[in-house]
Amino acid sequence: MSKDTTIASAPAPQKPTGQKPKGWRLFKLALQTRKSATMLGFGFSSGLPYALLIGTLNAWLGEVKIDLATIGVLSWIGLSYSFKFLWSPLVDRLALPGLERLGRRKSWIALCQGVLVLSFLGLAATDPARAIGTFALFAFLGALASATQDVAIDAWRIDVADEQTSVELLSSIYQFGYRIASIVGGALALVMAGRMSWPLVYVLMAGLIALIAVVTLRAPDTPRAEQGALHATLGQLGELAPRARGLALLVVGVSWAWAIGTIVAFMVRMLQPLAPGEKHPSVAAFTRETGPLIVLATVAVPLLVSAAINALKARRVAVLAAPDPAHGPLRTALNHLYVALVAPLAELVGRLRWGVLIVIGMILTYTLCYNMWASFAFPFYLEFLHYSKDEVAFASKLFGIFMTIAGISLGGFLFVRLGRMPTILIGAVLPILGNFVYADLAEGAPLIDRVGHAVGLHALFGAFGFDDRMVRLLLAISFENISTGIAGAAFVAYMSGIVSRSHTAVQYALLSSLTFLIGSLGRGIAGEAFDLYGYATVFRYAAAAGGLAVVFVLLEWLRVGRGAAASHAT
Structure with a gap:
């Protein structure tokens, strides 16, 4: 039996048609x-x-x-x-x-x-x-x-x-x-x-x-597989010449390398043992002073290089005057890196023009509100609120997964019924409210208790044997996971629609990486802020930061609406 053949005794599954199989099937x-x-x-x-x-x-x-x-x-x-x-x-x-x-x-x-x-x-x-x-x-x-x-x-x-x-x-x-x-x-x-x-x-x-x-x-x-298709694409008439591609790749590559190296170097300084009397560097100071430079290096520089590439190709400067299918090991490696780092963003800039600034701004900020604190969930539940490991395991991972699935399903439903941009806006607003819910939970959950008793949720969960303390956690996690489920479903659909079919996988990978950039950087300053100001205060600041996403969603909605109106007019 060859490596690609299936087990002879097992029936081959049919190619799925219609509804996707789930669960036991x-x-x-x-x-x-x-x-x-x-x-x-x-x-x-x-x-x-x-x-x-x-x-x-x-x-x-x-x-x-x-x-x-x-x-x-x-x-x-x-x-x-x-x-x-x-x-x-x-x-x-x-x-x-x-x-x-x-x-x-x-x-x-x-x-x-x-x-x-x-x-x-x-x-x-x-x-x-x-x-x-x-x-x-x-x-x-x-x-x-x-x-x-x-x-x-x-x-x-x-x-x-x-x-x-x-x-x-x-x-x-x-x-x-x-x-x-x-x-x-x-x-x-x-x-x-x-x-x-x-x-x-x-x-x-x-x-x-x-x-x-x-x-x-x-x-x-x-x-x-052979790599001929890749070389044939980049070697077409009118494509950027190898030397110009190499220069563009060098600028973008150095920018990314500097950003990653800077982050790693700070992590090493932060985590290495201290000599007597020394203090660790401030995460807040690093994020405030170096964070914007990291965003410039990983976002602004590639955007500028992409704009320059499109300008050169439009003016037919530094482009191939004849097909160039030649390649070797070095050219192959550089072509792969160019397609991974430069070409996807260049295509996006050429297609969206100035609108790319709104799209990138939305991508950078959309998950900021809930990505910043994700790493602190377990310390918050276990060490600050003093729930047991079993309680957190059930609420966060078992019950929480079902709430996330419910949120994703609801997001898909809203996408079909309301449309793309209304659902994306809902997905931007709900996590902001979720941060206020967690701020209330950190302060003893007076509002959660009031709402829960008023609508009968405490009685409903109580019927299953949960006390008020556990109900507070379940309600907070329910709201958070449903909110982020809706937001995630809406944003994945948006990202899938904004990418080009000619660069689908690589462009999606590049844009999705930017989705987590600011949120990941913000976790460092959030951790220091939790220590200094407490959970409730930082949750409210995170909610305010989520307002940036709402602004960019509204701007994107306006851009998409104008584009649709212009296409109908023509």
Whole structure:
């Protein structure tokens, strides 16, 4: 039997038509072929590290009394997921010595899973209260491996899809595995931590990744494809000349490298041991003074370079006068980087012109209101509000997941009934209100109690055995998760509609990375602010920051409306 054939004894799933399979039917389909069963394992392998490194890890840090400013800085490891498109060309092109025989994608997935096992074991062997720098290094290594694994898994899913096991079915199975991993890495890990040590929890989670690595070794794979189409596209008449492409790539690449290097250098300074009498640098000062420069380097510089590229091509300056299909190893690598870093934004600038400033502003601010505090949820619930690990596991991860699904479903419904921009506006406003709900929760929940009793929610939850204290948490999480579910569904649909079909995957990856940029940077200053001013005050400031998103949504609504009116007029 070849690597690409399915298990002979299992019936092949039909290509999905109409409604997507869900629940138990989806699980049964996932086990019917080697490809779909592997996809279930890969979805689990992708979701587990994210849950453990970006969420659950902060519960451990809060328990050992790591200050919130440090937790905020450590949360910047999440930028690995935002910036993964930067090294995706490397994952796509480079054959790993000694591992390539496993397969084009499997080699990278297996490597990343091995690094994840080592990083989890490293976390388990390190006491964060005594060696936070070493602990952060293992966490960063794990986040980098997890983000890189995601790149390889996404490519694998597209590569192996066929008529019997379509990419739509594989994507659904991936999400199913990912959600299971979110529960295991979130709720189950918290419940386990209430009964055993945190290091043992991470050792057991490392064991789960090791089991999935066995699945990886038996997965099908595809041969390495030729890169001729890429070179043919960039070598067409009128395209930018190789030297001009190289210069544009150099400017953008140096800007991104400086931004990432600056963030990493500050993290190292913040997390390294202090000499007697020394103090850690201020996260607020870094964000205030250097944060705008990071945004300029990662957003403004690429936009200016993109505008310059479009101007050169419009004036037919520094462009190819004849087709140029020539390529070698260096040209191939540079072409991949150019397509990842420069071409998607250049296309967006050329298509939207000045409107791109509104679109980028909206992308940068839309998730700011709720992304800033996400890393502090577990310390807030466990250390500040003193809920037990079991209570938080149920409310945040089990009950919360159903509320998020409800929010996503409601967002899709509103998108169909109200339209794109009204739903996006609702998604921008509701998380602002959610911050006020959490501010009230931090101050004893007087308003939550009043509303909950008035509309009968306390009585409803009480019928299931929940006391008032637990009802407050459930109501706050319900509002937050439904709000962010609506916002997420609306924004994903918006992003999917704004990208070009000629740059769909890469452009979406680039724009989605910008979605988390300011929110991720803001986590550092939020952590310090929580320590200085308290949760309630910072929640209200975050709500005010969310007003920026509302402004940009209204401007985008006006831009889209004018564009539609102009197209009807012509």
